[in-house]
Amino acid sequence: MSDDSSIDGFRFAGLASGIKFDGALDLGLIAADEPVATAAVFTQNRVRAAPVELAAGRVERGRAQALLVNSGCANACTGKAGDDAARSTTAVVARELRSDAALVLPASTGPIGVPLPAERIESRATELVDALRPEGVDDFAQAILTTDKGPKVARRTLSVGGGVEVKILGIAKGAGMIHPQLATTLGFVLTDAPMHSSFLTRALRTATDRTFNCLSVDGDTSTNDVVFAMASGRAEAESIHGSDRDARTFIDAMTAVLNELGTMIVEDGEGTTHVVEVRVSEAPSEAAARLVAGRIATSMLVKTALFGRDPNWGRIVAAAGTAGVAFDPKKIEVRFGDAIVARKGVGAGRAAEAQAREVMSEPRYAIEVRLGAGQAKGHYLMCDLGHAYVDVNASYRS
């Protein structure tokens, strides 16, 4: 890991444009020095926000120069006015950058169904572009937050091509409407490593599939989810491509960055008091293991039991049984940390549950479910469901 907060070829800015009523930072910009290889994965929700529609069309060319992001308004379900706002704000910022509007990709997050105040963004475009600097990561990371308790930034440095160091920088937001399907929330991954957008796309899909697509805060998939990746190519390395060792090393490092961000998202999940990794093993296939883990991770009864520190393995087994995956309930084993609370489908007794209760007092632990139905594994990162979640979501307008 590198402590250096900058990454060659990119500059960052964040400011308060008045979209949020409380004066918090709400407008962010990432700009490459020139058009660079760019990839993105988008929400699978059929209802897609205006910026998602626009960015999805523009990213197809595989190159972009800037990412314009606002919080405080999702610009979703806003009709033609929303489409117009996404186009005009990116056009104004492109002009300030002396770039092309088609090279500026928008993203928005916040309440659905509220018109985007485009004029607030456009009137601050000059200031926003002037504020761009290599060390502006923290301002940008602040500007994209909604109910998050804090910014989410992760970095990795790796060696490729016989000793050349390249960097990967990731930035994300949480904290509700989090249940990714092939994409999630807002995420940004930047690298100075050289590569074509086709490789960058493959790396991003592989890394998000292993990380952001295996976590859930509340089982709800957003209209605005997107993860962008940009590669400046400034590092003095050979272009990464194909599936050789450098390619695998790069994808693993990008996965590590997204995993770190994903963990921060769940830790900062609305009302979270415990972060729990659900590990399902001995499944008939990876897909089956993930289905079972996902059902456990989204069960309200499991989530409330974790909040109450009750090693209620019966609810876990019941949730597993609804995943549509074939297994014999009489072979299932459930562990909280090292405490085996159920073996061969029946309870292991009070001593094991007492041990499990100890594990459940930790802020982070693992639940392991062995299905006894094969060799495959899958996992999901989840959080508990307590009063704070109700408080946040009975009042906050997302």
Place this chain on the structure above:
Amino acid sequence: MSDDSSIDGFRFAGLASGIKFDGALDLGLIAADEPVATAAVFTQNRVRAAPVELAAGRVERGRAQALLVNSGCANACTGKAGDDAARSTTAVVARELRSDAALVLPASTGPIGVPLPAERIESRATELVDALRPEGVDDFAQAILTTDKGPKVARRTLSVGGGVEVKILGIAKGAGMIHPQLATTLGFVLTDAPMHSSFLTRALRTATDRTFNCLSVDGDTSTNDVVFAMASGRAEAESIHGSDRDARTFIDAMTAVLNELGTMIVEDGEGTTHVVEVRVSEAPSEAAARLVAGRIATSMLVKTALFGRDPNWGRIVAAAGTAGVAFDPKKIEVRFGDAIVARKGVGAGRAAEAQAREVMSEPRYAIEVRLGAGQAKGHYLMCDLGHAYVDVNASYRS
């Protein structure tokens, strides 16, 4: 509707056997005077409790004489001991009834993974059978409850065959782990109308599909769900069969009974403060409409917004978008009662939302979602998610 609590050919009993620690009624019995036409639908959870496995095998013959039900223990995930307990308790009760064990169908509800104390049931079998009486419905209805606030009984009287009155009596329990898939919770439907078990099975499947399979308290499907139906044939009517007017009238009446019970279950859902019917129309198919309604009904963000009386149609539209159903978000319309809060995919403004807030102060109301993608309809009955749900489920062991 008849005020007469009895139904010809059946007797009922309920007593406290000590399975529940607090001395509440926990053991119930319904007995027909002789073996009668019987049907059942069971949970689609792959993890099925011992009584579900045993009853599913026994009901295949289409005849039974008694239903033995306990609360306070689900007898699920209890291994061979659980199977033995289901067999031995029904055998002892059958002997007291001078019947055959294969004609006694068991059902259990309560915490998963706890051994069923068979000896408590068996030692009270004589007393239980002695307590059977035609007017014992309320005792039985009490004995099957868990976290329910009260018993759930519904009745209909209908005329068939040119003026002969027949009765339908329904009894159910709630109140958590409620998200039926082809069956739900514990339900019991009795009639004095004559019919073969093949017709009774068809009527039960049709009626549960229209009612219990369209409601959700928490999105979790139980290991113990079952609805039993028995027909004593004591009414002086022609046997109901086929699909003529009497058959349709009977199925409609059974649907009304199950709908009334289903509504009571959601009203009594753990922590419920509002019961909301989600009506999805203009869908490409009935199945699609129900998928969309089901996604809305299980969204934690929608449920918390209902608790907070926030007409947050954006969350409703976002949930609809994850159902895998094709529709154009720019055609969607959302109403709370008569208040149209979104039209053609965009918000209708503050006056409409203020009107919607009024609707949301009612204990029961409807949300209508018009997809603009066809002619089909579907619905789901849901409840909100508040602090009481968290309190109940962070402590109660289900």
